[in-house]
Amino acid sequence: MMLKNISWKKFFTSLIFLIPLILLMDIIYDIIFKQLIWKEVFAADNLFFKILTAVVIAYFYATIDKTEKK
Secondary structure, eight states: OOOOOOOHHHHHHHHHHHHHHHHHHHHHHHHHTTOOOHHHHTOHHHHHHHHHHHHHHHHHHHTOOOSOOO
């Protein structure tokens, strides 16, 4: 199993950026399709999957190594 070096600074900064962005995208999507219910936007199970998505994206972003190894 190959472990990747994670840049914690990139991870947390992208996480801080991604969580509100994903929430905003969900609200815009609900407004477009006229299904906006604020109670459901901030429901625990809905927030769990939004935060999980943000963590996964932030992890992959933080482990990207831009230097090419030969």
